[in-house]
Amino acid sequence: MDQPTLEMRPPLGAPNTSSAKRLQRGGYAAAVKHSARVRFFKKAIPIGAATAVILVLIIGIFDPFGRLRGLSLGPVSLSGTKITMAAPKLRGYRAGSRPYEMTAASASQDARKPNIVELNDITGKVTLENNGQAHIEATTGVYDSQTELLELAGRVNVRTDTGYSAHLTTASVDFKGGKVSSAEPVRVDIDGGSIKADKLDIDDNGKHIVFQGRVRAIMESDKARSNPPAPTND
Template sequence: MQERGYSAGGRGAGERVFRRAMRHSRRVRLLRVAVPSAIVLLLGGFMLSAWLDPLRLLVRLPGVDGKFVISGTKITMQAPKLSGYTRDARWYEFTAHSAAQDMTNPNVVELQDIRAKIQTEDKNTVNLTAADGTFDRKSGVLKLGRNIVLQSTGGYEVQLSEAVIDTGSGDVVSDRPVEVRMLQGKLNANRLEVVKAGEVVRFDGGVRMDLPPEAMNADGQPAVRQ
């Protein structure tokens, strides 16, 4: 099936391409909310701080499973699992192959093979996977690296090779190529920025959107789905 592409360079052009193609789309509103909320809620500072807080190692935390291993100055939780409900009653689950903290640098948590799930407001499920990540408990900054995939049962998928998340503000920045697949088409860009806790999503640098013919109006403009 032939697809039509739209290319644009620069922040303003990238925003215009995205708005023209997806304005008023329910899936874009879902994307704006789900990208930061899935990352921040599942990998947020309050969870990771509770996980490997050295003062709480001997205390059983509700909803937390995993085995602790101490080797030298490093404390590692093997196969950690955290599950529960958000304040607005949406369930979540977080697992990893390991989560480690070096007592000589206690503010940094190292994560391997990250997997997370969260229920969205419209009862869809968002799944997040990442090969590894580091969380700075002092600054509240989470850095995810390699093979980051965010999928929703609502019909979209986001692929990144890195992401830097401020768990306090909910801002997300990726300075590496990003690909967003939706039922209405596909968008590629060299940079992604999510600000104001998901109210604004920017795509910069080499922005290209590919739309199938059925997503186009008769005049060749992207169709608008209410």
């Protein structure tokens, strides 16, 4: 399976300081380039799989030709031109018989804008290739069927059972182009380190990941984690 490539880009016009040079010469750069360090992003940011399941949920709720198997809905209300469905829940299987479950507190659609679907309080879990699970949370989601874009906002968190997590304020998902981007600060936590950046771009269905802006990374070596400093007697 192809491993994703990783890039870290400084802000435009940022000075090439001596500290930045030392960081490039140090073990951090080598650790980032090592395939073992890059491989974690497949697990740390399974946003593509999770958002694809959200798309299936949206289509299932408002598909005029029939309801998806595994889809359950709560009460339906109509206010003016807007229809709202409470507590939609979708269970199913992705490729390879990997189960998923996605729920929302509510889903709504305005008859005057039939291409727009709004979701609130989205939660879900998706089984990954290693049989672990990715858990996703988002405060709101707006999907446009004409552009095939999903905008997640408010609080976008993705975490895995193995301890990897990604925290974003917003995320824009382009299903047609296989891209996920965030123009606001993002933090990724991994086993033995973390990365913070001003922006994030994921291309080619997760195979190419770019951190942009002020990128701050902390990576602990295996030796440092296995030999923590002794407590001091203050």
